[in-house]
Amino acid sequence: MNLEARPSHLSPVHVDSEPAVAACARPTLLCLSHLRWGFVYQRPQHVMTHLAKDYDVLFFEEPLFAEGAACTLEVATPAAGITLLVPHLPWGLSQSQVDAAQRRLLDDYLTGHAAAELLLWYLTPMSLTFTDHLHAKVTIFDCMDELSAFKGAPPDLLQREQKLMARANVVFTGGYSLWEAKSRQHGNAHSLPSSVDIAHFAAARQTLPEPADQAGIAHPRLGFFGVIDERFDIALVDELAARRPDWQLILIGPVVKIDAASLPRRPNIHYLGPKGYPQLPDYLSGWDVALMPFAINESTRFISPTKTPEYLAGGCPVVSTPVRDVVRGYGDSGVVTIAASAEAFIAAVEAALEAKTEDGFLQRIDQVLEGMSWETTCAAMKEQIECLR
Structure with missing residues (x-):
């Protein structure tokens, strides 16, 4: 998946210290992404920036690996209402160790910073391996692409997607053709194509x-x-x-x-x-x-x-x-x-x-x-989420 170079504007933050008590009134929306916030500005950034007006958004990226690195979580604020979380892990870990490390880092952060109401937003089903224990009020699968058709896709991606489909309360697709395929797998799927500023x-x-x-x-x-x-x-x-x-x-x-x-x-x-x-x-x-x-x-x-x-x-x-x-x-x-x-x-x-x-x-x-805007797309997404809360 996307393991681009570490964004230069972030700095590591260790999260193994005593967590602060969260005092958030708004729900926490945890977005689990295979795309990096600082890569190409596209659908995830537009959608999360708009939803941050109503939810406290945590944007959790895939790990960055380095020789001899400690397991730490890098924290930054790239936009208002958005908290970017980037795990740093050492080379050489097995996949089960990578999953366990991400689970631990994320759990530690949520203990100190998440509101009582948690919403889960999946951009990739591969994140299910370290988040399947979390209890969410609403689980969203934003299926913006058919990831299994992309070069280098994990061999078990389709299996993970089936599990996510079973868990998700609502599925959004990045286009109509994708909706035609996913609506046969989920009874609450909606075609919400990417829009334009x-x-x-x-x-x-x-x-x-x-x-x-x-x-x-x-x-x-x-x-x-x-x-x-x-x-x-x-x-x-x-x-x-x-x-x-x-x-x-x-x-x-x-x-x-x-x-x-x-x-x-x-x-x-x-x-x-x-x-x-x-x-x-x-x-x-x-x-x-x-x-x-x-x-x-x-x-x-x-x-x-x-x-x-x-x-x-x-x-x-x-x-x-x-x-x-x-x-x-x-x-x-x-x-x-x-x-x-x-x-x-x-x-x-x-x-x-x-x-x-x-x-x-x-x-x-x-x-x-005419009528096309990210505001319209995100309002439709929010309406579906609020109906499920």
């Missing part, structure tokens, strides 16, 4: 100062931001760049679970690396077309990319491979074009470049995004 990305509709590493790149610019992993269609990107050397492809994001040496290298392909969430509109403002070159395979069968509405909110037309939820949600929108081959992708980009100059293009985008 329209105000944040709408800044890209204005001319913003060019980031230094993008300023010297010629137009037209075709851009992508997100994680570059096994879901990325490397061959498509390579062929697109080869057949249209006059187009500049700008790729922003970390390379994860694939060898960076396998990525295509051409003069018109620009890898700018990971960027912070606040910086994304600055880059998007300078793009002519936004790309979603996802491979069509098992790892993308159920995805519902957050970047679709983010690109659109920035006023940028989108060209995507035929991801099921993108076709279902945006295929007839007139602002997202679906293309299944390199030849079709080139034609779609050409059409998108023309469409962006047409009168009424931004109005069509606004119609597509």
Whole structure:
């Protein structure tokens, strides 16, 4: 799973001292995550930040391992109402020892800091191994992806997911296709796709100062931001760049679970690396077309990319491979074009470049995004939780 480098802004805190007495009036929402808070700002960060208005959120990440490390829990506050908990463990522990250490660290922390009412929010069923003893008023499974289809997925993930499904009071899915699959396994499943912070990305509709590493790149610019992993269609990107050397492809994001040496290298392909969430509109403002070159395979069968509405909110037309939820949600929108081959992708980009100059293009985008917001998504989630409390 995701074991990225330790966030630099955190500092270790030992929790084997005498716990303080908790005096929390609000429920504690314990989010168990396979994604790190400081990695890519996406659904977990948006949702937890909104829910922190009503609950005291604990965001518990997967362990970081180091030679000779003591079993400690790192504690930080990355956002208002959010407490980030990162276990530090020594190398060489068996899986049962890792689970026992996480259980002990978490129990010690909850003894001193949790409210009387505990809500459990699972982003991964693998966390069940060290939390199955906790008594929660409500247990939520936010199934944002089909994790079993991802590269490097634990072999027992599906078995753990079945156990979590049996325990969960409510299941949220990151898209409609995923809901179709999970609703057959749980009677209280709801499709709540990832949404968009329209105000944040709408800044890209204005001319913003060019980031230094993008300023010297010629137009037209075709851009992508997100994680570059096994879901990325490397061959498509390579062929697109080869057949249209006059187009500049700008790729922003970390390379994860694939060898960076396998990525295509051409003069018109620009890898700018990971960027912070606040910086994304600055880059998007300078793009002519936004790309979603996802491979069509098992790892993308159920995805519902957050970047679709983010690109659109920035006023940028989108060209995507035929991801099921993108076709279902945006295929007839007139602002997202679906293309299944390199030849079709080139034609779609050409059409998108023309469409962006047409009168009424931004109005069509606004119609597509109408009513879409993280506030709406999180309010629906909270309503389900409150009905179960």
